[in-house]
Amino acid sequence: MKPRVSLRDSALRNGNFSLRIDPVRSEDAGLYEAQVKYRTEVHSCHVELGVITVTLSPPNPVIENELLLMSCNSSHRARLVEACWFHNEHLGPTSRTFCSSSGALSILHPAMSDAGPWRCQLRHSDKEIISATFNLQILGFDGPTNPVVYAAAGSAAD
DSSP, rough: OTSSSEOHHHHTTOOOOOOEESSSGGGHHHEEEEEEEETTEEOOOEEEOOOOEEEEEOOOSSSSOOOEEEEEEOOOOOOEEEEEEEETTTGGOEEEEEEEESEEEEEEEGGGGGGGEEEEEEETTTTTTTEEEEOOESSSOOOHHHHHHHHOTTTTOO
């Protein structure tokens, strides 16, 4: 997994044996074991890493008005009950939520207003709820709705 994995050497003296993986890949999911040997004692701990994968078809950035399929999957073993997509959470009236049982969301004609933060939340049969957030980029024109722009002679116009 090198060079994506590191230990903070300075933290080892303070008893922090954290492993850092950056970036995490879907194949990194699984059970990890840490063993610390100090004199004659051996201590160990087990940590399971779960991974959520968000995929876009076509990949990011998306072109305005081209069909977009977003899907969200996780390494969690229980059956998926519901997947909800949240767009622009906590941003007022533009906030939107979509839920399905498949984990996929289709946007037929993505617009510039679809750009920004999306959160995928997965609810499983064992009542486990996990989520991931990503930033959707849309390539297109975000200009005035009226194609006529007036500017004073001698000034600049955008």
